[in-house]
Amino acid sequence: xxxxxxxHTRPKKLTPKQNVYIFREEQVDSLNDVDATRGPVExxxxxxxxxxxxxxxxxxxxxxxxxxxxxxxIPTPPTLSSDIQYDVLYPFGWQQPATYIRSSxxxxxxxxxxxxxxxxxEVGLLLIxxxxxxxxxxxxxxxxxxxxxxxxxxxxAKQPFAAVDNPPVLPLDELEQNYDDTIPEFVRxxxxxxxxxxxxxxxxxxxxxxxxxxxFETGSENDDADPYVCFRRxxxxxxxxxxxxxxxxxxxxxxxxxxxEQARNLLIMVKQREQxxxxxxVVDKEMFEQRHHFREIKRKLNIAGDDELLINQKKQKxxxxxTAEAVTPMMVARPGPELKTIDxxxxxKQRAIDMEIETNVDKHIRWNEGYIDKTTFPIxxxxxxxxxxxxxxxxxxxxxxxxxxxxxxxxEASKEDVPVLDISRSSTPFRYAxxxxxxxxxxPSFRCxxxxxxxxxxxxxxxxxxxxxxxxxFRFDVSSDEETEELDQSFADCMNRRTxxxxxxxxxxxxxxxxxxxSRRVPIEQASAAAQSG
Amino acid sequence: xxxxxxxxxxxxxxxxxxxxxxDQKPAAGDAMPPPPLAVKHSNGTGGEPDAAxxxxxxxxxxxEVGTRVMCRWxxxxxxxxxxxxxxxxxxxxxxxxxxxVHYTEFNRRLDEWVKLEQLDLDSVETVVDEKxxxxxxxxxxxxxxxxxxxxxxxxxxxxxxxxxxxxxxEFTKVKNIATIELGRYEIETWYFSPFPPxxxxxxxxxxxxxxxxxxxxxxxLQRHMKKCDLKHPPGDEIYRSGTLSMFEVDxxxxxxxxxxxxxxxxxxxxxxxxxxxVDLFLFYVLCECDDRGCHMVGYFSKxxxxxxxxxxxxxxxxxxxQRKGYGKFLIAFSYELSKKEGKVGxxxxxxxxxxxxxxxxxxxxxxxxxxxKHKGNISIKELSDMTAIKADDILNTLQSLDLIQYRKGQHCxxxxxxxxxxxxxxxGRGGLEVDVSKLIWTPYREQG
Numbered sequence: 001x002x003x004x005x006x007x008h009t010r011p012k013k014l015t016p017k018q019n020v021y022i023f024r025e026e027q028v029d030s031l032n033d034v035d036a037t038r039g040p041v042e043x044x045x046x047x048x049x050x051x052x053x054x055x056x057x058x059x060x061x062x063x064x065x066x067x068x069x070x071x072x073x074i075p076t077p078p079t080l081s082s083d084i085q086y087d088v089l090y091p092f093g094w095q096q097p098a099t100y101i102r103s104s105x106x107x108x109x110x111x112x113x114x115x116x117x118x119x120x121x122e123v124g125l126l127l128i129x130x131x132x133x134x135x136x137x138x139x140x141x142x143x144x145x146x147x148x149x150x151x152x153x154x155x156x157a158k159q160p161f162a163a164v165d166n167p168p169v170l171p172l173d174e175l176e177q178n179y180d181d182t183i184p185e186f187v188r189x190x191x192x193x194x195x196x197x198x199x200x201x202x203x204x205x206x207x208x209x210x211x212x213x214x215x216f217e218t219g220s221e222n223d224d225a226d227p228y229v230c231f232r233r234x235x236x237x238x239x240x241x242x243x244x245x246x247x248x249x250x251x252x253x254x255x256x257x258x259x260x261e262q263a264r265n266l267l268i269m270v271k272q273r274e275q276x277x278x279x280x281x282v283v284d285k286e287m288f289e290q291r292h293h294f295r296e297i298k299r300k301l302n303i304a305g306d307d308e309l310l311i312n313q314k315k316q317k318x319x320x321x322x323t324a325e326a327v328t329p330m331m332v333a334r335p336g337p338e339l340k341t342i343d344x345x346x347x348x349k350q351r352a353i354d355m356e357i358e359t360n361v362d363k364h365i366r367w368n369e370g371y372i373d374k375t376t377f378p379i380x381x382x383x384x385x386x387x388x389x390x391x392x393x394x395x396x397x398x399x400x401x402x403x404x405x406x407x408x409x410x411x412e413a414s415k416e417d418v419p420v421l422d423i424s425r426s427s428t429p430f431r432y433a434x435x436x437x438x439x440x441x442x443x444p445s446f447r448c449x450x451x452x453x454x455x456x457x458x459x460x461x462x463x464x465x466x467x468x469x470x471x472x473x474f475r476f477d478v479s480s481d482e483e484t485e486e487l488d489q490s491f492a493d494c495m496n497r498r499t500x501x502x503x504x505x506x507x508x509x510x511x512x513x514x515x516x517x518x519s520r521r522v523p524i525e526q527a528s529a530a531a532q533s534g
Numbered sequence: 535x536x537x538x539x540x541x542x543x544x545x546x547x548x549x550x551x552x553x554x555x556x557d558q559k560p561a562a563g564d565a566m567p568p569p570p571l572a573v574k575h576s577n578g579t580g581g582e583p584d585a586a587x588x589x590x591x592x593x594x595x596x597x598e599v600g601t602r603v604m605c606r607w608x609x610x611x612x613x614x615x616x617x618x619x620x621x622x623x624x625x626x627x628x629x630x631x632x633x634x635v636h637y638t639e640f641n642r643r644l645d646e647w648v649k650l651e652q653l654d655l656d657s658v659e660t661v662v663d664e665k666x667x668x669x670x671x672x673x674x675x676x677x678x679x680x681x682x683x684x685x686x687x688x689x690x691x692x693x694x695x696x697x698x699x700x701x702x703x704e705f706t707k708v709k710n711i712a713t714i715e716l717g718r719y720e721i722e723t724w725y726f727s728p729f730p731p732x733x734x735x736x737x738x739x740x741x742x743x744x745x746x747x748x749x750x751x752x753x754x755l756q757r758h759m760k761k762c763d764l765k766h767p768p769g770d771e772i773y774r775s776g777t778l779s780m781f782e783v784d785x786x787x788x789x790x791x792x793x794x795x796x797x798x799x800x801x802x803x804x805x806x807x808x809x810x811x812v813d814l815f816l817f818y819v820l821c822e823c824d825d826r827g828c829h830m831v832g833y834f835s836k837x838x839x840x841x842x843x844x845x846x847x848x849x850x851x852x853x854x855x856q857r858k859g860y861g862k863f864l865i866a867f868s869y870e871l872s873k874k875e876g877k878v879g880x881x882x883x884x885x886x887x888x889x890x891x892x893x894x895x896x897x898x899x900x901x902x903x904x905x906x907k908h909k910g911n912i913s914i915k916e917l918s919d920m921t922a923i924k925a926d927d928i929l930n931t932l933q934s935l936d937l938i939q940y941r942k943g944q945h946c947x948x949x950x951x952x953x954x955x956x957x958x959x960x961x962g963r964g965g966l967e968v969d970v971s972k973l974i975w976t977p978y979r980e981q982g
Contacts, residue, residue, distance in 0.1 A: 014945045015876055016925035021946040022905060041934040042926075044893075046805065053639040055887040074887055076643060077722035079854045084752065086718045089759045090743065090826045100771040100974060101781070105791040107745040107768055112761030116754050141757070182666065212732035214749075227706050228728045230808040307771045332759040343749065466810035 090155060115149035116211065117141060122198040139190055147187050147194045152179045152209060155202070162207050169202045591655040595629040596620060605635055605648055612654055614638050618645065619714040635706050641887060642804055643724035645709070668670045687772065710734050711801065715755075717743040717829055719854040727800035728808055741767030743829055746794035765827035767791065767819040773867070779828055780867065781819045782975070785835075792817055799850045805846050805884050814838055815847065816978055818871075820864060822855075831855040834864050836871070838978050843924065844873040844973045845879025848890060850923040861892045862965025869900075870968050872922035875977045879925040897923060897931040898961040898971060906939075912947075 013045060014020070091122040108114065117125070121144070129138050139147075154175050159167050172195045174252075179188055202211050291310050447459040597617050598680060605615040615635035623630045634652070636645045687788065706726040713722050715738060719830060724841035729748070739748045740755035744764040749755050768791050769783035785792035792812030801808050815835045832851035846868040851861045865881075866897075872879035881893060900921050918925045932938045935957050937947050 014914070014929065016918065016929070018945070019911040021911050021944075022908060022949045023840055041930045043890055044881075044883045044885040045887060045890050047639065049884075049887060051889060052641050054641065055890070058887075059889055061893075072893070073640070073857075076853060076856065076888075077646075079722065080720040082718055082720040084717050084720075084740075084755075085717055086716070089756065092825050094765045094825050094827045096823050096828075100774060101772045103766070103768055103778075104787065105764075105768055106788050107747065107764065107794070110762060111745050111747060111758065112763070113740075116749065117757055118751060118754055122753075133810065142761075212730045227726075228731050230728055230967065231811040232809060234810045236815060287860075305961045315700040349748075528982055533910070 019441075051099045113142070113149050115145045115152060115213075117145055117148075120201065121148070121197075126199060128193050136189070139193070141187050143190065144194065146184065147190050148198060148210075150183060150187050150191070151195070152211070153173060155207075156209065159207070162209075166206055169199050169207050172199075223376045575673075586738075587656070592629075594655060594658045595650075596631045596652070597633060597658065602638075602659040603635075604638070604654040606643075606652045607637065615639070615648075615653075621647075634705075642682060642707075643802075653729075708752055711739050714739045714741055714748075714798070714801065715752075716741040716798075716852070718853065719852075721853050722802050723801040724853075725801060725804050727797055729797055737961045741794075741798060744827055746791060746798055746830075748794065748797065764823065767817075767828065767830065768824075769817075769819070772818075773968075773973045776968045778825050778863075779821045779823050780973075781821065781828070783817040783819060784978075785815040787811070799833070799848060800854065802850055803848055804886060818864070818867065820860060820867075821893070827946040832860045832864055834868055836868065842882075843879055844882045845869065845877070846881040846920070848894075849881070859963060862963075863968060865892060865896045866965070866968045869922045870970055870973060871975065871977075874973070874975060876926050877924050878889075878918055880927055893927075893980030894934075895932065895961040896965075897927055897934065898957055900932060901928060902954045903945060904952065906954055928961075 009509070045055070049055070058074055125139065125141065125144050130145075132138065149158075155162065155170050158170060158174065172192065175192060176188070198210075202208075297303075297308060313459065444463060445461045447461075449457045451457045550823065574979060592910050594601075597620065598618060599617050601619065603611040603615060607613050614639050617633050618636050619634035620631045621634075623632055629650075630650050632647050633644065634647050635911050636642060637654075656787060706728075708726065710724055710726055711723050711733065712719055715721075720738075729739070736750045740752055741748050741759055742755065742762055742764075744763055744766065745768070747758060747762070750756060766779070767781040769781045772782050773780035773781050774834075783791055785793075789812060792815065792891050794807050795817055796806070796812060800808055801895065805817075814837055816838060817833055817835050819833045824829050825831070830852065832849070832855060834849040835847045837847055846865075848849045849861070849864055849868075851858075851864065866882075867880065881889070885893060901917060904917060904920060913930050914925050917923070917928050921928075929938070932947065935951070937953075937957075939946055939948055
């Protein structure tokens with residue numbers, strides 16, 4: 001019992017590869033742990049026959065191994081000794097060769113004339129022999145069979161579908177047309193005498209072959225159910241398993257064909273090219289000769305001028321076209337390079353307006369430098385930091401891809417913390433009267449600076465929760481957001497950043513108000529991007 | 535009809551199969567017929583037949599096809615049969631029929647023509663229950679029919695095909711040839727074989743022992759024997775040991791021989807099909823050789839390329855040579871060929887009852903011989919590699935012998951030598967041994 005309760009899982013299936021321990025008798029204690037879940041063993045015998053009495057008896061006998069099992073036996077219909085004259089039919093005198101027999105002879109090769117006389121033929125042969133003229137030798141059985149066989153074979157060759165369409169029996173003269181060197185002389189001699197007998201037998205059989213023939217497929221519908229139709233040609237069965245492989249090889253063949261076709265096209269084109277080249281050479285040569293002729297005439301007649309006709313003038317390629325394309329490769333040149341589209345003009349106008357606004361904004365910011373507008377709706381929002389480029393909100397990538405800054409020019413690189421002008425600015429640069437909208441608070445924003453030695457620094461600001469939180473953070477300056485961010489950074493980065501932050505903390509304490517305000521307001525992560533030295 | 539001679543005829547000792555019959559089941563025979571029927575039978579014959587019984591008996595005559603009745607078999611006992619077919623003996627008497635019956639408990643090979651006096655008319659059950667009928671005689675499908683059903687199931691014509699199967703079944707349920715003469719033996723056939731319809735009117739066929747051509751008349755065989763100069767199967771000898779030789783015949787090269795062989799074999803194999811051509815098969819013909827020639831004792835066929843790792847399609851030991859170990863030899867030989875090919879093999883299904891017993895015996899003997907000697911662990915795969923027996927067959931064999939057990943979370947084989955010896959004894963004699971050193975053979979390879 002304990003074993004049964006102790007076994008919680010179903011016994012695993014025994015897989016062929018698994019090692020199985022063989023126990024000897026001293027290790028065998030009991031037989032009560034036979035796997036009960038095992039199904040009945042598959043016998044492989046047809047289900048309807050499995051229950052047959054004699055088989056069951058025999059199986060039972062083999063399983064009760066300790067009993068006497070002599071009677072495990074399935075009875076079969078009896079076999080008797082034949083009353084045939086065995087010694088006559090199967091005479092002695094065959095010697096088995098010393099080496100293994102190798103034979104390629106078929107039954108047809110070895111069995112002599114295929115036609116085999118039957119009782120009717122015996123009677124017929126007697127009659128034929130009686131009717132033979134006295135100067136002719138009596139026809140023996142072998143020769144008779146040969147003649148009959150010739151008739152049968154010729155008929156089969158001339159009327160291959162006699163079994164189906166029942167044509168009339170072949171006349172003798174048609175049979176005689178088929179004599180050739182392989183037909184022995186006696187067949188011709190006796191053919192006329194045997195024909196009547198053969199013709200009669202054929203007619204009785206509706207011109208079917210006299211001997212019993214195997215029934216082969218006739219191509220009709222009821223072939224399938226006809227138990228006497230045997231040995232059908234086996235149609236090639238589609239093997240499902242190899243379909244994948246077939247597909248693969250089909251693909252390969254397709255590809256091969258394509259490639260061959262490509263190669264062929266290439267060669268055709270090469271051929272065309274070479275032909276054209278040859279043609280052009282011919283033309284050149286003719287031209288040269290014509291010019292030569294022309295010059296001769298000119299000299300002869302002393303005509304001056306028209307010398308430019310004697311040499312090939314190189315065609316001047318149109319420079320404006322080339323330059324136009326070179327200068328504005330990015331422009332969509334659909335309507336032609338010269339024609340400006342309305343879109344272009346509009347874009348230009350828009351750009352001009354944007355520039356104007358930009359400068360005005362900058363101007364306004366510069367005015368307010370060092371001042372904080374604490375009114376409810378400040379004209380200058382708190383955020384925009386005058387000198388430093390403000391953080392740009394991250395926009396959905398589908399609209400504005402964050403383009404890397406244009407590589408800074410030399411004089412810009414020399415200055416530190418020069419804001420990189422980003423053209424892809426918010427479409428609403430004015431924020432004079434409106435409070436900062438919520439979106440900008442939520443969206444993470446980024447800033448790019450060029451640091452010492454051309455390092456490019458990418459600053460990131462993450463969304464802030466609320467203004468109430470702001471004040472708290474001013475006090476401690478290290479945001480909890482930042483802590484979580486650190487997880488992403490590599491350890492070295494973290495260390496660098498921490499020290500930088502500490503330093504900035506110290507600085508911010510000692511520095512003047514506006515500076516501390518900056519560092520306070522911007523809980524920055526300074527992720528040093530890969531340096532793009534300008 | 536020779537087939538219904540009383541059991542005495544079997545005692546002439548030529549056939550080993552027949553020898554064992556009389557002493558076979560002194561005790562077991564009683565248990566065979568279902569009890570209620572047996573009672574009925576004893577009631578009917580117990581008293582003297584009065585007029586009423588006699589009238590009742592006559593009223594059921596002639597018996598209809600499908601009738602169930604008790605019939606005296608060659609063991610002298612009555613067994614339930616079903617009437618499959620009937621035929622008139624004399625045109626005058628309206629009730630003078632003989633009946634072709636199927637013993638419902640026995641294999642179809644024992645179906646036979648019986649005379650009225652063998653039937654116990656008191657036990658007649660005229661109610662023909664179609665369902666029961668299907669269960670008992672059932673649709674016994676040949677390999678081809680199975681295959682066909684599989685195919686048509688895909689196409690969706692299964693009903694139509696079942697009908698044609700039934701029609702086929704109608705044709706083939708009565709043996710068309712009663713006996714054949716082959717070599718020195720006259721052999722009763724076991725099943726229908728689709729010889730050309732011209733042969734249907736003769737109850738006996740004469741076979742040439744060497745080329746296996748078959749003829750309707752003894753005189754024709756005599757004529758044929760004068761012409762036929764074949765003394766062995768028309769192929770290559772690949773094994774010779776003592777008087778025993780094995781020939782390999784390619785069905786493609788020797789179509790006629792292959793076809794003849796199939797016709798002959800079908801007489802003794804229920805599930806064989808002659809549906810397809812013999813081109814795709816190799817025939818391994820086992821012969822006993824003497825100074826008359828090589829006499830076929832049995833054969834097995836094998837697909838040239840088997841997708842399902844079959845190493846044997848059909849196997850037959852001719853009835854006169856049965857129970858002499860040739861079958862086991864053929865089976866062992868088929869596995870030796872598989873070993874040479876480096877493949878694992880299994881016989882094509884379904885097996886016949888005799889086939890199952892032979893295979894079970896072979897598998898048991900081979901596997902237990904290894905287990906007896908083997909030390910330590912072994913996997914089924916290793917056993918399979920050693921013997922070329924398919925892993926499933928190994929598992930089934932060991933499980934049916936209750937040798938595989940499950941203890942402490944894992945399977946193990948209980949190889950108690952005493953148990954093994956007992957099973958080995960039950961598995962019977964090993965048959966004739968295949969001497970591998972005498973096998974000269976290369977696996978079949980398609981030319982070109």
